[in-house]
Amino acid sequence: MEPKILIRDLNVWYGDEHALENINVEIPPGGITAIIGPSGCGKTTLLRSINRLLEETDGIKITGQIILDGIDVYARGVDVTDVRTRVGLLAPKPFPLPMSIYDNVAYGRRIHGLQQVLDKGNGRNLDKIVERYLRAAGLWEEVQGRLEAPASRLSTGQQQRLCLARALAVEPEVLLCDEPTSALDPISAQRIEEQLRSLKEETTIVVVTHMLRQAHRLADYVIFLWMGTLVEAGPAEQVFDHPKDERTRAYLSGMIG
Amino acid sequence: MSKPYDASMARRNRIRKDIFARRIMKGLTVLAGLLVPLMLLALYLRARPILEAQPLTELLTSRVWRPLKGDYGFFPFMMGTFWVTSVGMVIAVPPSILTAIYLAEYARPRIRALISPLIDLLAGIPSVVYGVWGMLTVVPFIEKVAAPLLKRWLGVVPLFNSENPTGYSVLAGGIVLAVMVFPIIIAVAEEVLSAVPQGLREASSALGATRWQTVRHVVLQRAAPGVVAAVVLGFSRAFGETMAVLMVVGNVIQTPHSILDAAYPLTALIANNYGEMMSIPLYDAALLGAALILLLVVLIFNIGSRLVLIRLIRR
Numbered sequence: 001m002e003p004k005i006l007i008r009d010l011n012v013w014y015g016d017e018h019a020l021e022n023i024n025v026e027i028p029p030g031g032i033t034a035i036i037g038p039s040g041c042g043k044t045t046l047l048r049s050i051n052r053l054l055e056e057t058d059g060i061k062i063t064g065q066i067i068l069d070g071i072d073v074y075a076r077g078v079d080v081t082d083v084r085t086r087v088g089l090l091a092p093k094p095f096p097l098p099m100s101i102y103d104n105v106a107y108g109r110r111i112h113g114l115q116q117v118l119d120k121g122n123g124r125n126l127d128k129i130v131e132r133y134l135r136a137a138g139l140w141e142e143v144q145g146r147l148e149a150p151a152s153r154l155s156t157g158q159q160q161r162l163c164l165a166r167a168l169a170v171e172p173e174v175l176l177c178d179e180p181t182s183a184l185d186p187i188s189a190q191r192i193e194e195q196l197r198s199l200k201e202e203t204t205i206v207v208v209t210h211m212l213r214q215a216h217r218l219a220d221y222v223i224f225l226w227m228g229t230l231v232e233a234g235p236a237e238q239v240f241d242h243p244k245d246e247r248t249r250a251y252l253s254g255m256i257g
Numbered sequence: 258m259s260k261p262y263d264a265s266m267a268r269r270n271r272i273r274k275d276i277f278a279r280r281i282m283k284g285l286t287v288l289a290g291l292l293v294p295l296m297l298l299a300l301y302l303r304a305r306p307i308l309e310a311q312p313l314t315e316l317l318t319s320r321v322w323r324p325l326k327g328d329y330g331f332f333p334f335m336m337g338t339f340w341v342t343s344v345g346m347v348i349a350v351p352p353s354i355l356t357a358i359y360l361a362e363y364a365r366p367r368i369r370a371l372i373s374p375l376i377d378l379l380a381g382i383p384s385v386v387y388g389v390w391g392m393l394t395v396v397p398f399i400e401k402v403a404a405p406l407l408k409r410w411l412g413v414v415p416l417f418n419s420e421n422p423t424g425y426s427v428l429a430g431g432i433v434l435a436v437m438v439f440p441i442i443i444a445v446a447e448e449v450l451s452a453v454p455q456g457l458r459e460a461s462s463a464l465g466a467t468r469w470q471t472v473r474h475v476v477l478q479r480a481a482p483g484v485v486a487a488v489v490l491g492f493s494r495a496f497g498e499t500m501a502v503l504m505v506v507g508n509v510i511q512t513p514h515s516i517l518d519a520a521y522p523l524t525a526l527i528a529n530n531y532g533e534m535m536s537i538p539l540y541d542a543a544l545l546g547a548a549l550i551l552l553l554v555v556l557i558f559n560i561g562s563r564l565v566l567i568r569l570i571r572r
Contacts, residue, residue, distance in 0.1 A: 085465035108464040
């Protein structure tokens with residue numbers, strides 16, 4: 001099977017700090033890939049290198065290739081906004097845009113000018129898209145009567161599902177989730193996990209988590225990082241049940257990290 | 258026996274110092290808070306003779322200013338202030354905000370660290386220096402270059418045509434004011450834009466928005482109240498500026514009809530005349546009445562903008 005994302009010789013430095021060292025790994029299409037490891041091991045750095053959000057950081061240096069469907073996203077001539085349209089992001093904390101619930105979901109479509117084209121055929125099209133993705137994020141029932149209300153009025157759990165709907169509305173092929181439930185209560189966290197599981201057929205999902213139990217619940221594939229290096233990667237059963245590396249075994253059993 | 262006694266003394270002393278420090282600071286804070294009401298009261302008391310001699314509406318709308326004959330019409334001066342401040346703000350606001358956006362959203366940290374202090378320096382230059390610059394550079398430029406060009410290109414529009422363009426004009430005052438207000442608006446707006454959480458920018462760019470789309474639809478939306486506050490702050494500064502303006506506006510008692518006409522703002526009226534001819538009691542009261550008007554307008558603008566801010570933040 002062709003990998004959806006192929007990471008080749010990725011190195012990242014924050015100033016003098018070598019944050020990721022020679023990462024080589026494949027992320028298969030579909031399913032949920034969990035990136036696990038202790039704090040500061042480079043999980044988020046690896047994740048944010050995929051949609052090129054990493055390069056916005058001051059003093060960063062990135063080398064290597066990240067090949068998405070056969071094309072290196074860091075190659076010259078690649079439009080970064082195009083990469084980010086194909087690779088969505090769900091951040092650790094919800095950041096609703098300063099606008100209504102409806103406009104938050106519609107935002108991605110509107111900035112890409114997709115909507116003018118679609119609206120010519122059918123004026124109600126955007127309404128349908130907003131509804132579809134609010135449903136996909138499991139938020140529709142709670143907000144359908146107040147779509148014009150500011151998004152900031154929603155609870156944190158609802159805001160995170162709104163951010164999920166907003167990311168999905170652009171119809172990304174890959175969805176990156178950076179500790180997507182770390183700011184949420186257990187019930188809201190569970191709802192996000194359910195939505196992610198239901199999305200994994202059409203979308204390649206990459207989740208960063210420091211919660212091993214969450215990785216157990218969600219992951220089809222696992223990438224284990226330790227101090228900026230890749231220790232082990234493979235199908236979830238293999239990594240969880242028959243880890244090859246001593247460090248993986250120690251981390252999974254709670255002896256380190 | 259002496260040891261525990263000493264300890265309790267030291268303890269009591271420590272607490273006494275704490276109470277003393279708190280009282281001094283509280284007293285000074287209350288005093289600072291009282292300054293504005295006290296100034297309002299003092300100005301009102303000193304201006305009362307003129308308010309009793311002429312109804313307020315007449316003071317504000319009369320165009321005749323003949324102190325020796327008892328005519329005190331503020332209208333030309335209020336218009337002078339209004340014109341000069343407006344022209345200054347129109348010139349200052351768009352470039353200031355664009356500069357602030359560049360510094361906060363686009364500039365690399367090193368460039369920002371280099372340029373921001375330079376812009377802040379502008380705010381520290383004494384206003385008389387701006388006035389001299391205005392007289393030596395801006396006024397001749399308007400007389401020899403700007404006025405003839407404006408007349409040729411836009412002469413049909415009364416706003417850009419004057420019968421007597423000497424260079425000493427509303428436009429000269431506006432340009433000088435604009436330069437003085439730049440650093441204030443830029444500094445505050447940059448601060449406000451930088452306070453927008455990074456996660457919000459990332460949320461937008463992670464959806465594939467360009468930098469400009471993120472700035473336009475997200476950062477500016479979020480920072481709008483603060484940007485308004487920055488503009489109001491600049492306005493207050495421009496509105497009350499005296500020295501630099503009176504050096505370049507011409508100080509002719511008339512209601513300007515064009516940006517090339519001379520004007521006579523309220524601040525210049527007070528600065529040029531206070532202390533002279535004080536034998537006429539009403540004259541003194543009239544000038545302090547002008548000061549009262551200035552103070553009230555600035556107060557109203559500040560309070561109004563604060564109310565707008567509070568409402569926008571709650572939303």
